[in-house]
Amino acid sequence: MSVTASAPGKVILFGEHAVVYGEPAIAGAIDRRIYVSVERRSDGEVRISSSDEIEDGYPYVKRAAELTFDYLGERCGLDIKVESEFPPASGLGSSAAVSVSTVLAISTLLGREVERKDVARLGHMVEKKVQGAASITDSSVTTFGGVLFIKPKLEVVEAIDAGNIPLVVGYTGKTGSTKELVEGVRTLREADPEIVDSIIHSIGRIAVRAKGVLERGGDIGGLMNINHGLLESLGVGTEELSRYVYAARKAGASGAKITGAGGGGCMVAYAPENQRAVAKAIEDEGGLPFIVSIEKEGARIETG
Numbered sequence: 361m362s363v364t365a366s367a368p369g370k371v372i373l374f375g376e377h378a379v380v381y382g383e384p385a386i387a388g389a390i391d392r393r394i395y396v397s398v399e400r401r402s403d404g405e406v407r408i409s410s411s412d413e414i415e416d417g418y419p420y421v422k423r424a425a426e427l428t429f430d431y432l433g434e435r436c437g438l439d440i441k442v443e444s445e446f447p448p449a450s451g452l453g454s455s456a457a458v459s460v461s462t463v464l465a466i467s468t469l470l471g472r473e474v475e476r477k478d479v480a481r482l483g484h485m486v487e488k489k490v491q492g493a494a495s496i497t498d499s500s501v502t503t504f505g506g507v508l509f510i511k512p513k514l515e516v517v518e519a520i521d522a523g524n525i526p527l528v529v530g531y532t533g534k535t536g537s538t539k540e541l542v543e544g545v546r547t548l549r550e551a552d553p554e555i556v557d558s559i560i561h562s563i564g565r566i567a568v569r570a571k572g573v574l575e576r577g578g579d580i581g582g583l584m585n586i587n588h589g590l591l592e593s594l595g596v597g598t599e600e601l602s603r604y605v606y607a608a609r610k611a612g613a614s615g616a617k618i619t620g621a622g623g624g625g626c627m628v629a630y631a632p633e634n635q636r637a638v639a640k641a642i643e644d645e646g647g648l649p650f651i652v653s654i655e656k657e658g659a660r661i662e663t664g
């Protein structure tokens with residue numbers, strides 16, 4: 361018997377990096393998924409394969425399998441197959457999605473039901489183990505779906521009833537190392553805590569303000585633009601990302617910013633009236649655009 365689980369990618373709308381220091385963030389699941397299929401092997405080994413080029417995700421899959429076996433107190437040999445509808449290591453949450461899908465697929469194969477909050481917790485543990493530091497943002501969004509307000513200090517998340525948010529993602533085709541980018545911000549903060557802490561705090565205030573705007577169905581573009589400037593000041597921007605951000609705004613997006621760790625990866629634009637024109641503008645700058653919708657459903661079993 362084979363079991364397939366899937367989990368969505370994500371965009372961080374507000375608060376990346378600052379969330380590592382306890383500030384709130386807002387992230388949404390997107391309508392592109394990672395699929396993990398598992399089947400028993402009789403020789404006790406765990407083998408991972410993929411039809412896409414997503415070897416970057418293998419350490420997460422391996423660690424997720426180990427943690428799931430430990431959590432359940434049971435282990436077995438497995439063939440694990442991974443497929444993705446979005447580029448890995450691009451800032452769209454592939455690590456969390458692959459970790460959470462692996463936990464869900466293995467526990468289901470072994471006939472064990474794991475509560476959602478524990479699936480998210482195990483996914484977060486995997487990310488921390490593999491990359492050294494990680495907030496609960498990505499693992500929560502990919503597990504629960506929808507748009508979430510993340511309160512890292514309390515380790516809780518709150519669903520935001522925001523309806524669909526018209527977004528365009530622009531991928532640079534380059535991967536940034538989340539670990540190195542998070543370390544870079546830490547170094548900057550250690551060098552000048554007074555100034556960097558005030559930037560981090562301002563990013564958190566923007567997330568709080570944006571929550572209210574989203575709940576009223578208002579325009580979050582202006583707050584995204586300020587958040588982008590602050591991320592630039594933390595040193596996680598790149599020339600390419602900024603080019604796409606400016607091109608998106610020029611094509612009519614009401615706001616655009618880096619999304620995720622930066623240093624390559626992706627930007628996201630809020631484009632209520634002209635997603636196609638914004639996608640074209642990003643493409644003309646050399647980026648790979650995706651028009652994305654918010655995905656309400658988080659991790660799920662596809663077949664059993």
Ligand code: MEV
Binds near residue numbers: 377379380497542
């Ligand atoms: C990465 O998607 C977001 C960061 O804030 C790191 C984290 O929250 O773990 C950069």
